[in-house]
Amino acid sequence: MTTKQGDQASPQASASQPNESTVKSAPPPETPAAVLTRFRVIAAFWAVIIFLGFPIWWKTTSIYRAHLPIEEMVDWADGKACRPVFPLEIHLATPSMQSIEAQHLLRTTQHTLDDLNEFAAHHLRLKLANDSATASHSVDNGFDGAINAEGQAPDTALTVRLLAQEGLAAPRSELHAATTQLDVFYPPSQVPVPSSSNSPLSAFIAEELQQLYGEEKATIAHILSGHTGSLDSTSPRIAESISRRLRRSMKYAETYHLSFSLFTPGSEPSSWDIEAAVKEYLSPLLQAFEPISNFTVDTQVQLYANFAPTAPRPEYDETEAAWTFKKEDLSAFVNAAEWPLNPSIGNGPTINFILYVPDPSQSPLIVKENRASSWIVPQWGGVYLLNPTLANSKQGQVNPAHLSQDSLGPAFMTFSHQLLTLLGTPSTPSSLPLRLQTSIRIRAATLLLSASSTMGSLARLTESLPSIPIPASVASSVSTTLSHLGATCSHLREGRFGAALASARVAETEAERSFFEKSMVGQVYFPDEHKVAVYLPLLGPIGVPLVVSLLKELKRIAAGRKARRAAAAA
Amino acid sequence: MALLFRFLQAFALLILASSVAAEHTSNWAVLVSTSRFWFNYRHLANVLSLYRTVKRLGIPDSQIILMLPDDMACNPRNAFPGTVYSNADRAVDLYGDNIEVDYRGYEVTVENFIRLLTDRLDEDVPRSKRLGSDAGSNVLVYMTGHGGDQFLKFQDAEEIGAWDLADAFGQMWEKKRYHELLFMIDTCQANTMYTHFYSPNIVATGSSELDQSSYSHHADNDVGVAVIDRWTYYVLEFLETQVTSANSKLNLGDLFDSYDESKIHSQPGVRWDLFPGGEQEGRLRTVVDFFGNVQNVEVENANATEPGSLKEDLAEIMRLVEKWQKRDEEYSAIIGDSAQNATEKVPSSSNVNLAPKKTVGSTKMAEDSNWAKQLVGLSVVGACTAIWVAGSILGRSAV
Numbered sequence: 001m002t003t004k005q006g007d008q009a010s011p012q013a014s015a016s017q018p019n020e021s022t023v024k025s026a027p028p029p030e031t032p033a034a035v036l037t038r039f040r041v042i043a044a045f046w047a048v049i050i051f052l053g054f055p056i057w058w059k060t061t062s063i064y065r066a067h068l069p070i071e072e073m074v075d076w077a078d079g080k081a082c083r084p085v086f087p088l089e090i091h092l093a094t095p096s097m098q099s100i101e102a103q104h105l106l107r108t109t110q111h112t113l114d115d116l117n118e119f120a121a122h123h124l125r126l127k128l129a130n131d132s133a134t135a136s137h138s139v140d141n142g143f144d145g146a147i148n149a150e151g152q153a154p155d156t157a158l159t160v161r162l163l164a165q166e167g168l169a170a171p172r173s174e175l176h177a178a179t180t181q182l183d184v185f186y187p188p189s190q191v192p193v194p195s196s197s198n199s200p201l202s203a204f205i206a207e208e209l210q211q212l213y214g215e216e217k218a219t220i221a222h223i224l225s226g227h228t229g230s231l232d233s234t235s236p237r238i239a240e241s242i243s244r245r246l247r248r249s250m251k252y253a254e255t256y257h258l259s260f261s262l263f264t265p266g267s268e269p270s271s272w273d274i275e276a277a278v279k280e281y282l283s284p285l286l287q288a289f290e291p292i293s294n295f296t297v298d299t300q301v302q303l304y305a306n307f308a309p310t311a312p313r314p315e316y317d318e319t320e321a322a323w324t325f326k327k328e329d330l331s332a333f334v335n336a337a338e339w340p341l342n343p344s345i346g347n348g349p350t351i352n353f354i355l356y357v358p359d360p361s362q363s364p365l366i367v368k369e370n371r372a373s374s375w376i377v378p379q380w381g382g383v384y385l386l387n388p389t390l391a392n393s394k395q396g397q398v399n400p401a402h403l404s405q406d407s408l409g410p411a412f413m414t415f416s417h418q419l420l421t422l423l424g425t426p427s428t429p430s431s432l433p434l435r436l437q438t439s440i441r442i443r444a445a446t447l448l449l450s451a452s453s454t455m456g457s458l459a460r461l462t463e464s465l466p467s468i469p470i471p472a473s474v475a476s477s478v479s480t481t482l483s484h485l486g487a488t489c490s491h492l493r494e495g496r497f498g499a500a501l502a503s504a505r506v507a508e509t510e511a512e513r514s515f516f517e518k519s520m521v522g523q524v525y526f527p528d529e530h531k532v533a534v535y536l537p538l539l540g541p542i543g544v545p546l547v548v549s550l551l552k553e554l555k556r557i558a559a560g561r562k563a564r565r566a567a568a569a570a
Numbered sequence: 571m572a573l574l575f576r577f578l579q580a581f582a583l584l585i586l587a588s589s590v591a592a593e594h595t596s597n598w599a600v601l602v603s604t605s606r607f608w609f610n611y612r613h614l615a616n617v618l619s620l621y622r623t624v625k626r627l628g629i630p631d632s633q634i635i636l637m638l639p640d641d642m643a644c645n646p647r648n649a650f651p652g653t654v655y656s657n658a659d660r661a662v663d664l665y666g667d668n669i670e671v672d673y674r675g676y677e678v679t680v681e682n683f684i685r686l687l688t689d690r691l692d693e694d695v696p697r698s699k700r701l702g703s704d705a706g707s708n709v710l711v712y713m714t715g716h717g718g719d720q721f722l723k724f725q726d727a728e729e730i731g732a733w734d735l736a737d738a739f740g741q742m743w744e745k746k747r748y749h750e751l752l753f754m755i756d757t758c759q760a761n762t763m764y765t766h767f768y769s770p771n772i773v774a775t776g777s778s779e780l781d782q783s784s785y786s787h788h789a790d791n792d793v794g795v796a797v798i799d800r801w802t803y804y805v806l807e808f809l810e811t812q813v814t815s816a817n818s819k820l821n822l823g824d825l826f827d828s829y830d831e832s833k834i835h836s837q838p839g840v841r842w843d844l845f846p847g848g849e850q851e852g853r854l855r856t857v858v859d860f861f862g863n864v865q866n867v868e869v870e871n872a873n874a875t876e877p878g879s880l881k882e883d884l885a886e887i888m889r890l891v892e893k894w895q896k897r898d899e900e901y902s903a904i905i906g907d908s909a910q911n912a913t914e915k916v917p918s919s920s921n922v923n924l925a926p927k928k929t930v931g932s933t934k935m936a937e938d939s940n941w942a943k944q945l946v947g948l949s950v951v952g953a954c955t956a957i958w959v960a961g962s963i964l965g966r967s968a969v
Contacts, residue, residue, distance in 0.1 A: 177886060248868065251704050285887065331816075336630030341632075349702070378866060416887045417884060453746075465737060521685055
């Protein structure tokens, strides 16, 4: 036992005894220096692998995922972060009333209004217009009234002017079509006395206001409830018209491209006063829509534009003395395959407006059922059939070579109407400024919801796809979105709808940008066998010698330690 | 009584809501062939036949994304240059003169396909190359090529896994990029491709089970290769002979019942479980819900007077125009007053100042200062020249 130990402990000594027969075939024992060198070599290799190779592999194969405020995003999507409210401020101008009477009327009317209202998120707040200056100012502004983006005061939605008029049995109202003003005429006898708790006049005003904002209220309720339910009191007719409108209106976009096309099957008319017509008939509307979206206008003239070969042809109707299209055939009217209708202009959807001038042999051309000459293709655009007065020439009747601005008038008025419809403008009340204000509120609500739901989608996506990269730009877009959503919510709460829409637009754009971030794509899933197939040929030849040498070295160290312990024990 | 009325009203609303929910507002089709080379002629012919059918049923080119990885019509081996046929009778030239290929050749990659579905594309990618579907769109996705168990090969170079496809659809659903989706795939072991789908409102159908091949239908001896695959052939036969117009009432159930395993030589599969209402509800969707295009045209009644009707709107727009004209008159009057010595008088006030901002076409603005770049370039060139000169002088002196 002791000799054997002596052998191992001093290989030098045993190597110096050549006369031992068994030693001859075995390799010469290693010197401690050689063992140490080998140990160092192996350690160096493993050090490189562990301290250089492994971190590099880890770094290059790991996916950068910026931190996202998941909880906050989900809160927005679930509607926990913000309950949008729409307090509309309505000014009551009472030039012919004493202040105490006016105060009392205001109180009772507000009370009646609150009783009538069943949708708490949308309510009307009455306020006395204390001087005529404010009233006239807001009336003057008309369209701009709702759009004081910087101002701290809430937007004035409507001004109600109370005017005493002799000889009236009951109060009556009159809505100014071009401004945001409602005139209420009342018999002087109906001014409520401060002692009475309610009066016919206040009931009348409340009822009028309620009716004025009925559709808007129903629409907003419809949007906020996620297109599933609506108010109990909404009549089925209104509910139908709302969902129909939402169906045919375009999806919101920052920029819409309006494309006006003149199509004709022959060679004439070959020019039109389009620039003047757009300027004259369309720019007022586009200006009015400026706070909601941007617009670009493109025009084209296409001659020799034929119907699709399979499309139904117009038929001559004796009783109407006109060529007619059946209503169900209209969907095949636009020859989508051959008419160049989809110019790829930048981002944003194109709204197409087609002015079709029929061949002289098929003029006039109308829709059979109701003699209409225009129709809307939901979410796409509008068509107008223009039947110009035919000119006589040697070849018989021909279309005029040039369409003047006046002859384009009706067509462009119709296009304006179609544009209103396609942009989802509500149909009541019958004052355009009020309708535009309403559509500002509706758009703000829609954008708020859609940006919030995009946040929720992004949050769920991040959690469900752990291998998708999330660059830092997404995180910054998300924080911009969240801050603008917050701003939208507080603007709404304070009744500044123009400002609310402005921030909602930013929020929507940023939310879309964060979700559609270009670098968030990757083939995200690799099956395990693919990983083995990639790593094995690379790591096998390197890994086997390294692992085996490591094991050998560990074995040697373990054996050495055991021997030493045994020696210590002995 | 009032309660009963309320109840009825709620019921009416419910019916209304459900009928609304079932409707879609637009149709999109994504038609993808994934294989190159002449002997894969049939895959391109498959896709082109489908393209022709959906176009016939009314989906416009702008809503069809067509991905063709090779150009068979202009292949030098094609005995009928400029044409592609899917039948040996060569009755219909699928290439025709009106075809819009959106992704062609090496653009057809897995990455581009996934980018297309999830719309994670560069800003400058034109709209014709984008899937612009939204929450109201029915989307038809048709894929064909060479595949295997849970993968489909793209271009002989890469492959898309069933997981990636499922995730892409999942992301589409998250971002409300489809209302209902019909996924069709014709490849070997096709049914394995839709096993991992998890997002709702998808009906998926494939040509063959796991470990089964999909076969070609027949070859055209003059073209020299097979011209169409079996499953696609019989699907097309159904679409072309039965679904004759965009008003067809045939439903998906009819389409799937038309599968005949003895003709197709493989077992086609259908997956219903992701569809709300399952097979029962899904079978009732009409074929043109996916292969056709909705066009509920709304004719405007020129005589109606309800709010929001044409007549009312026209009156209001008229007033708006008048108001702007008046404002312009005032404005030009002010301008005229302030600029008294301006010689020319504003001739007509109607079309002045109405459009103060001219619409400028979309242009890409590069804000880089060119001078800085040029300076950098100049100095680099100068430095290089200096080194060269110095080197040659030093080298000479050394010799």
